[in-house]
Amino acid sequence: MKAFRCRVCDNALHLENTVCVSCGTALGFSRSERALVPVDATGQYVDATGLVWHVCANLNLSGCAWLAPLQGGQCSSCDLTRTRPSDDDVVGLQHFPAAEQAKRHLLVELDTLGMKVVGKDPARGGDPENGLAFDLLSSVEENVVIGHENGVITIDLAESDDAHREKVRAQLAEPYRTMLGHFRHEFGHYAEWQLVRGDELMARCRELFGDESVDYQAELQRHYDEGPPPGWEESYISTYATMHPFEDFAETWAHFLHIADTVETAREYGLLTIAAVGAFAQFRDVVTGVWVPLSIALNQINRSMGKDDVYPFVIAPPVLDKLDFVAGLLPLDG
Structure with missing residues (x-):
């Protein structure tokens, strides 16, 4: 930032x-x-x-x-929100600003990386088929499933509540769970839908992430019944990434944004004296040469304050290949 x-x-x-x-x-x-x-x-x-x-x-x-x-x-940011809590939903409206703040942060990131985002409303210059929209829904009165479908990202506003989000994180044994993380992950699904087109890109994507045509619901059930496969750390960034190729891509995309944004922020505030992320020939060079030592230092700083690690993940060589692939889908403005 x-x-x-x-x-x-x-x-x-x-x-x-x-x-x-x-x-x-x-x-x-x-x-x-x-x-x-x-x-x-x-x-x-x-x-x-x-x-x-x-x-x-x-x-x-x-x-x-x-x-x-x-x-x-x-x-232009608010134009992308298709649905928000009703005026009489007091709890939903309390949680709404945090979600909108995360969305604005995401859009600034994408602008910096050179990815133009348009909405779905043609009256506002949008694309009904390929544009993006957000349904920011309150789970006070209905069940809300976070997800992406055909350019519509749904976010549960209850995730803005720290206590609720921490409870879910603990239940799912996740090392990391934030509202901004949800936006980055779900946008990853949209990015794959929009950017991975053409035989060559599709073939490389399947080589790295697997066959996306496998039954999603069946893989979801397997994941929650059996958990991640043994040795998953050698090929995936998280346990959720093992669930289905779509989720592996979205998780990888989210980590690409985690890394790019944190490195750029450190550079902006004088903690790093390097060129912009977009100036690197390959994103893997950013990861190995900048991010790994930076994240280790940030983790140690957090530990010095008695806090959890900023980045509680290990990037295995196959994950590095995946990060390089998703980064290569964008022009990465310098």
């Missing part, structure tokens, strides 16, 4: 800042400029070309301060 600064007083800022805590300037996020910019008392910002932008209409609902092209309208 980029290290943002206030254009008025040069104070350090973070992506979710809506006001500079130093000088009090109201802020909006300009997606085209990849910057937090000052907005006037009416929530307007005029860019270098003379275009007038407005703070998103959902500022008070979800904390979104991204800039929208129309006064009283939504920004």
